[in-house]
Amino acid sequence: xxxxxxxxxxxxxxxxxxxxxxxxxxxxAALVKAIEEITGERAVVYGSGRTDAGVHARGQVVNxxxxxxxxxxxxxxxxxxxxxHDIVVWEAAEAPPDFxxxxxxxxxxxxxxxxxxxxxxPAAQHTELHHPGPLDVAAMRKALQYLVGEHxxxxxxxxxxxxxxxxxxxxxxxxxHAPVPGMETAPGCGRLFFFYTGNGFLYNMVRxxxxxxxxxxxxxxxxxxxxxxxxxxxxxxxxxxxAAHGLxxxxxxxx
Amino acid sequence: xxxxxxxxxxxxxxxxxxxxxxxxxxxxAALVKAIEEITGERAVVYGSGRTDAGVHARGQVVNxxxxxxxxxxxxxxxxxxxxxHDIVVWEAAEAPPDFxxxxxxxxxxxxxxxxxxxxxxPAAQHTELHHPGPLDVAAMRKALQYLVGEHxxxxxxxxxxxxxxxxxxxxxxxxxHAPVPGMETAPGCGRLFFFYTGNGFLYNMVRxxxxxxxxxxxxxxxxxxxxxxxxxxxxxxxxxxxAAHGLxxxxxxxx
Numbered sequence: 001x002x003x004x005x006x007x008x009x010x011x012x013x014x015x016x017x018x019x020x021x022x023x024x025x026x027x028x029a030a031l032v033k034a035i036e037e038i039t040g041e042r043a044v045v046y047g048s049g050r051t052d053a054g055v056h057a058r059g060q061v062v063n064x065x066x067x068x069x070x071x072x073x074x075x076x077x078x079x080x081x082x083x084x085h086d087i088v089v090w091e092a093a094e095a096p097p098d099f100x101x102x103x104x105x106x107x108x109x110x111x112x113x114x115x116x117x118x119x120x121x122p123a124a125q126h127t128e129l130h131h132p133g134p135l136d137v138a139a140m141r142k143a144l145q146y147l148v149g150e151h152x153x154x155x156x157x158x159x160x161x162x163x164x165x166x167x168x169x170x171x172x173x174x175x176x177h178a179p180v181p182g183m184e185t186a187p188g189c190g191r192l193f194f195f196y197t198g199n200g201f202l203y204n205m206v207r208x209x210x211x212x213x214x215x216x217x218x219x220x221x222x223x224x225x226x227x228x229x230x231x232x233x234x235x236x237x238x239x240x241x242x243a244a245h246g247l248x249x250x251x252x253x254x255x
Numbered sequence: 256x257x258x259x260x261x262x263x264x265x266x267x268x269x270x271x272x273x274x275x276x277x278x279x280x281x282x283x284a285a286l287v288k289a290i291e292e293i294t295g296e297r298a299v300v301y302g303s304g305r306t307d308a309g310v311h312a313r314g315q316v317v318n319x320x321x322x323x324x325x326x327x328x329x330x331x332x333x334x335x336x337x338x339x340h341d342i343v344v345w346e347a348a349e350a351p352p353d354f355x356x357x358x359x360x361x362x363x364x365x366x367x368x369x370x371x372x373x374x375x376x377p378a379a380q381h382t383e384l385h386h387p388g389p390l391d392v393a394a395m396r397k398a399l400q401y402l403v404g405e406h407x408x409x410x411x412x413x414x415x416x417x418x419x420x421x422x423x424x425x426x427x428x429x430x431x432h433a434p435v436p437g438m439e440t441a442p443g444c445g446r447l448f449f450f451y452t453g454n455g456f457l458y459n460m461v462r463x464x465x466x467x468x469x470x471x472x473x474x475x476x477x478x479x480x481x482x483x484x485x486x487x488x489x490x491x492x493x494x495x496x497x498a499a500h501g502l503x504x505x506x507x508x509x510x
Contacts, residue, residue: 109441
């Protein structure tokens, strides 16, 4: 058997999340179907992690075992020919037998995109949060720095989550505030990109961190409130869960 | 009567272009309908220029006369509440009586976006041309410089065009090749942005210039061929017309 690793991207708008479940199309089901059409095998596809309904990905990694001898590069082209237009396989490669997309992951990065202009951008309605009004970028950057490090993120985790340990290490939390060169000359181009890199993320953690940092940006919370919110280990202390459609799983790293 | 100037943006994917015509939805028709719902008047809406089916806009400017006394800022909000989600009014203002969106325009800028990665980006399928394969950026920049200046652009104009003079002044033709900071860390983020600024553009001119410059980037044409193509005044000498969906009307400037 060959252990195939795929790096995939998707626009999650039309999907009920990554993981196969009853009631709607999923990224995983689309991959299983395309792999079956090519190899004749019904593979088990492991993802580096779930993404919620409406969440996007650029660097999602999955793996599956197959008896097919198709070279990875041809498999990649064959998959792209069969997958819907909103899912793309950037790369396919043969991985060592013990590679597992979720268990082998050591770092993940998410990007949350916020459009702070008064009116939404018609070209990016499904891939960014429209959040009009002034935001204090310096205060948000200060808030993000409090989140960096190893913490119990219970306050930044959906109360529904059943994970045993809520301790995670956030290596970096960065706010970029720059359009592509020349882009500032047209309306609606200003964007905020929140990049979070960590050893793992709890359920809704990126969306709750972003919702809380946006509350700091609006002045509804103070950046210096963050240590207390972390220490309180209580979801109700943090800000709201930012909408799914602004979130993109950016990159997954392995040893 | 008040002469109202709107700066608008749209995702042109679902439209048969800017200008009202039989057979499909247009931006102009959507604006006329929304204005009528608010003011009760069937206004004549002038655009700075047409955009073809599938072409987008960020800084399109339109104007119309109305007897309505609604302050422009309230009109702007009312229009956005009624327009479809893929059309947005960034700004509304009262203009002098002699302001005309097309006749008063002195400079226009278009942006053509090219994704040169091997596979398309699922998040931007409708707003950029997927054009895989290596492109020689230096050669394309050289080709663009030959286009700058006052020229007869007959070779870069649809043979269907019925304009009398094909002389236009291209002030700037610029190729940006930079992702947003941090963006280069995820797959599929590399982009080429071609910005063209001129006193006016012929039918399909930006798309033919871009198709020709891409042919230079691929090595099918030489940058030094451009002066001869211009001098030949023959559409068949230039490269192909690049697809509509990569094009965005970026900005329109007035005195």
